[in-house]
Structure formats: C-alpha cells, structure tokens
Amino acid sequence: MSITQLAAVPSTHPQVPAFRGRIGRDAHGGHYAVPRRYRLHLTTACSDGLRIAVVHSLLALDDICPATFLPAVPDCPGGGHSALRPLYEASAHRYSGPALAPVLSDAWSGRIVSSRTPDILRDLDRCFGDDRSSLYPCGAEAGIEEIERLCAEGVEEAAQRAGRAGADEAERASALDVLLGTLGELDRRLTGSEYVLGGQLTAADVELWVTLVQLDIVHRQHLDASAVHRIAGHPALWAYARRLAVHPAFGRHLDLDGISRRHQARCEGLEAAGAAVRILDWEAHVTEAPDASRR
Template sequence: MGLLVDGEWRDKWYDTESTGGKFERSTSKFRNWVTADGSAGPSGKSGFQSQSGRYHLYVSYACPWAHRALIFRALKDLTDHISVSVVHPDMMEDGWTFATDFEGATGDTLFGSNFLRDIYIKADPNFTGRVTVPVLWDKAQSTIVSNESAEIIRMFNSAFNEITGNTDDYWPTDLREQIADINERVYETVNNGVYKAGFATSQDAYDDAVHPLFDSLTWLESILENNRFLAGDKLTEADWRLFTTLARFDLVYHTHFKCNHKRLIDHPNLWAYTRQLYQHADIAETVHFDHIVRHYHFSQTTVNPHQIIPINPTVDFTAPHGRD
C-alpha cells in the first residue's frame, strides 16, 4: 500500500511507530458528488450530472470498500450505465496494478494504464495521498469524482433513478438517524476494526481493536435475533456496509488478521443473515473469493511475510438461510 507525494510514487507502508502500534486509516481526498441535475452535493464542487455512460468505476474485487460500490451498482441497475475496471488482486511495491494475469482482472479498460496511481495523476498531477479503491471517474471532465466509498454508494442510491427507473431506497429518510448510528459503530469497530486488529504492531493496539470488534459482533447478533435487517424490516445501506466485512471474515480476517475469538459461523443469526444477503438478487456475482483470499495473504507481507496462501475452510454461502 504505497502513496503518492506531489505526484511521485513512494512504496511505503502505514506508519504505526508514531501511533503506538495503531493502524490509522487516511481520509479520502476526492469528495465530489454525482447528482441528478449536476448541482453540488454535501461536499466538493458542482458539474457532475448523472448521465448514462459518463462515469467509470475502478475497483478491486478483494477490497471491502470497493465491494460496497459494486453492490450498489448491481442493486440499482447501473451495470449498463457505469463501466468498470478491476485491478489485479496482488498489491505489491507498485500498489494496485492493471495486470491481467489473474481471472477477473480486466486491466484499465478506459486508458490502458499500468497502475491505479496513473488514474490519480491524471486527475491531479501533484496528488499527495494513498492510492485506494474505489475510484469513480468522470469521462466528461477527465477527473476523479470521488474515492470515498460511503459517498459513492449514496450517489448510486439516488442520483441515477430517473435514468434507470429503479427507485429502491437504501437510505430512506425515516431511518437515516438509525442507519447513521449503526454505521458509526459498525465502521469503527467492525469494518475498520478488523484492520485495526490485523495491522496492529503492538499488543495494546491489537487488544484495543479486537475486543470492541467482538463486542460489536455480539451486539449485531442480538439485533438480528428479532430483526430481519439491522434497521428493522427494511434492507438498508447499513446491511450492505456490514456485509462486505462479514463475507471476508472466516476466510481472511479470522486467521490473517488474528480476529479469532469466534468465527462468523459461530454467530447463528449473523451467519444466516450473511447468507441471506449473499443470496439476494445479483449479489453473488459481486463476490470473488479467489481475489479476496489471494490479495490479503499474498500482498500484505507485513502480516504474512512468506506469502503462504492457506487452504481455508469450506464455507457454503449458498446454504438455505431460513430467514424468509
């Protein structure tokens, strides 16, 4: 996981020495919004109107943050309107690359670039920051709209409704406060919590992350005892934001990130719920376990220096979930 400094590439891992061994995620830098009429969103500038074929999405099948965007692209019938390039699962000294020698890695279908950093430099030749996925690219203005997954999924949720005719709403007005509260805890202790445990370089930093993670999994398990979904009977963005972490839990986070107090399948409600979401229309096609397992174990040499790919348990996401 390298970064750009004034447009120059640096192969540099996260600095945990200055934080007492704690992993701290950097803030996304591109924060514009696509809107139905092109007006400015909550942040950034105006000029990004929703139009079929105008936008391109750069993703990794391995990355849970990019996976969110792929899920909403599928849920909101945007596959024919927003094109996609998929990076290679190996992220080594050059960061995300567009190599194509792994099934599902498409290369850069827009520009034929070699590296994802090339896309950032196209948008800003002097860019400083981490080169991450997802990236939403505007073909009309030749720039990055956003590299913040939480905001990209909200754009996909509503900005293209008049184009697709799909008005399904995963961020309904009457549930926004409840969704925000769930999102906050899930992000801090689960979505990012697994990374804080896995990338910790001190015992205290690991302990500070792993215990809140399993406290929150217990909390989520209790919610799902009586609720169909996290916010009640309606499927919302809170569910999909959690799903991308749960789908990776037993195959990656449990062992690779030392989140091994319990497995996902040891939480009956969460495990059934995860299968329910996996079996939702068009979702299974967004999940690529081969990319997930390969990326984490092979690329993250600070955690797995010998790059050994484990055989992993057989986890059947297609088994009946019993939550109908």
Template sequence: MTGPTAAETSADGAFVRQPYRFRGRFSRDGSTAFPAEAGRYRLYVSLACPWAHRAIIVRNLLGLQNVISMAVVDPVRDERGWALRDGSGHERDGVCGFDFLSEAYLRSDASYEGRYTVPCIWDTRTERLVTNNFPDITIDFETEFVDFHAPQAPELYPAHLKSEIDALNDVLYRDVNDGVYKAGFATSQAKYEEAVHALFARLDDLDARLASSRYLVGGQLTESDIRLFTTLVRFDAVYAIHFKCSVRRLVDYEHLWAYARDLYQRPGFQETVNFDHIKRHYYLTHEKLNPSRLVPVGPAVNWNAPHRREALP
C-alpha cells in the same frame, strides 16, 4: 486494501486510515455537483476490497451496470499499485487507457502523494477523478442516480430511515468495517487488543439484534446491511486468520452467520463475491503480516446452506 504506510500508524501503534483526497459528489440535475449522467463515469474496483465491494453490490442492486461502467484491478498489488490486467497478462484499461490506477490519480493531481485506493470514479468528460471517498459513492448511487434505477430496484437509503442508517453506519465503520484493520495493522499489543475487544463486542450486539429482525434497519434491506456484509463475507477467510480477529469466527455466530448467508443468496450479492481475489490480495500483498506469502486453503463452509430467516420480521 493495502497495508498501512508509516503515516497511517500512530506513535502508540494504532492504525489510522489516511484521509481521502478526492471528494467530489454527484447531483441528480448537476446543479450542485457532478451531474448524474449515463455513460459518463467509470467505477474502478477491486473484487478483494470491502469498500469497493459495497459499490459493486449497490450498482448491481440498483441496475446501474449499463449506466456506470466498471473496471476491475488485479488483486495482487506491488510497489506500482493497482494494475489493470487480467489473468493472462497485462491489459490496458480499454476505456481510459490506464495501465495502473495511479495514472488516474496523477492525471487528476500531479502532486498527489497518497495511496492509490479503490473504489474511485473517473469522469471521462473532464478526464479527472470525481471521488475516491468510498462512503459517498454508494449514497450517491442510491440518491442521485435515481432516474436510472431499475424499475424494481430496492430503496437502500430511504429518507424516513436516514438518521437511523447514518447512526448505525458510524458504529459499523468504527468497530467492524475499520475495526478489523485496526486489529490487523496495529503495531502494539494494547492497540490490537483495544480494537479486537471493540470488534467482538459489536459483533455480539449485532448477533443479538439480528435474532429477531431479518435486516438491520426498518425491516428492509438498506445501505447498512451492505456495509456489514462486505466485512462478514471476508471474516473467516481473511480477518480471523490474517488480522488475528480470532476470538470467534463468523460461523460461530448463530444469527450473524445465517444473516450473512441470507444476503449472499440474494440476487446482486453472490455474483459479486470472489474468494480467490479476496484471499490472494490479502495474503500475497501484506508481506509484513504474511512473509511466506502462503495462501490458506479453506475455510470449508457452505454459503448456500439454508438460512431459514424468511419468517423474521
């Protein structure tokens, strides 16, 4: 994600995330929304972005790689926004022909003036963006693309746990997922401290919760675990330093750290984590937070160390 614009910092110094303009949804049979079809849609992601990372993990876990194509943007943004290029030079998106993600936004709405965010989904048939509203994307993958799920795909948003997952997701978003951004982009001491205290109070609660349960909800892997994981995996490498979320590190939490390793070591997670993209994006893009644009070395932690959580209920 990028740094805030003036419109995203309130008068009292609080970070306020911009609304997401494109909010199309999918439906299994196409009767109420964009139809869930194979080969029609293209997911645009950054490997650095935690919101996009959710969509990548869910796509992997459900076996949708051959159903929804995916393009990865360059991790280092400039004034032109997210670019579609590889490490050797500039490359157009081979499917949609974009040089920059902004082209998808402006082709969908020529008057669009917001930030060009990931994740977003492009409809190759109507040639417009369906959605850039990240909370909806994984839910629709889980509930509307069910006809294309792999035979052994996990049920990440089961109906009997929906209310509990939704309630937990609300506090995870408020205090943790967006909480690190509220701390990192605050422009007043009061708003920074408010965000940091809420963040670590929630992490303390989660650490206690995970002492006796392998997962967050219902004794099984769910949408909530994925939402928490993408913040935890960035915590020590970025948020503790870059966003001043330094009260405690992830590795200082007995249960959260073991839980994060447990998820990381599952098929569908580890191969989606790219610490090079993560660190280069945050430290090279947010010049107001890191004017020198130096990328820290480390942290030297072993994500493949035994987690010993198999016996938990």
C-alpha cells in the same frame, strides 16, 4: 502451531490526493447526473470496491454507470493500478503517487470525480437509483451511519487490534471484548429480523455483509482458534451473512481468491491458529447465487 510471516507493504498512502467531487441532480453543479457520463473503476477484492459493486448491482446500473473491474492485486509498485494512472495524472498536477481504486471517473473530462466510497455510494443511489428501491430511504440515514460506525470501530478496528496484539494479552482481551460485544449487539438486532434495520434491505446491510466477509476471510487469519469460535457463536448474524451470499447482487461479486491474494500481498501480520477455523463455507453459498462469477 505454525506461524508464517506474510509479505509487508505500506498500508497507508498519505501522498494520494483526496478526490471528493459529488454528482448533483442538475447542471448547476459541475457534475450532474447523465447516463453513461460516469464510470466506476473497482476491484472486488478490496472491501470498498466490494461495497460499491454490490450497491451498483442492487441498483441495476450496468447501463447507466458502467463499471470496470480491476485485478485483485495492483500491478504497480506502491500498490497502484496502471489502468488508473492516466486518470490520476489528468486529475492531479504532476501526480507521482499510487493510482488506487475505487474511483468514479467522468468520461467528459477524463478526470476523477471521487475516490471517497461513502460519497460514491450515496450519489449512485440518489442520482441514478429508483426512489422505490432506495438503499438510503428517507429516515434511515441515522441508522445507516450507526451501522457504519459499529462496523468500522466495533468490528474492523477491534479485530485488527486483536490480531496485532501478539503477546500483549490485556490488549488482545480488550479488543476481543469490543469485537464480541459489537457482534452480540448485531446478532440481537438480527434475531427475528430479515435485515439489520428491519424489513427493508438498505445500505446498512451492504456495509455489514462486507464487514463480515472481511472478518471471516481476512481478520480471522490473525486470531487464535478460541477467538474465532467465539466470533462464530452468533447464529442470527452468520445466518444473515449466509442468506445474503446467495443473493445475486452480493454473491456474484464475492472474489474469495482475490481477497486472499490481496491480503497476502499487503499484510504485515502473523498467521495464527484461527486461520484454520472457517466460520462460513462461502464457496458453497456463492455457487448457489445466480450468475456467480470470479474476477
């Protein structure tokens, strides 16, 4: 088995300020919903940027809240985007850290409203979306939050732990148990169900689909072939991922080359045998999606 060391860069940015503004429904708040007042700045090679791009398309917000798509690999030292630096410098006094995406900016002030993905997603839906096609329907919030937790802890964190375990077989086995247990639960939920919370497409499906993309395109690079085959052994789950990849709001934003290049530029891990085992042929499904594009 050939093992290669990938380039390493810092994976966290503690010097980046947290912008947590929210958009309100009326003028009583500092930021209120006005068409074309706000702009998204995203890279779909980033999992958070991909989540926002899919929701943005599902809500058909191109004219109401325009989006600027940034390169897959940041062009500044430290991982930032030069195009975002004026926004950061206007929003944080003497800011010298990396200018990271995603960002929701306010054209009226030239400053950043929010860089927190869960808030951006909910504000786009609540303030600009159509109530009849809400991705956060009344009564579904607890279910959406549960799927977000399962994806973050049971899939993303567990896959990262398994990939980092190296020669620590006990740690790798423990992490894989969590990962496979979570995938098994999600597979059971999707057996006989079109979407993860039932018959309606919600933000939980965006969360889960992006997590599955990351699992196959990124995390399997650091797992052995046996683990990847076990991950692939959840037919309802991967059929669901395949079906959503054909949906234009999902597939048109799937930048496979960009995700891979971003991962290689940032990753500190070792490539393992699972890198050669593909779970889905994403390219084939993406080309079936109307208006498929690459950024």
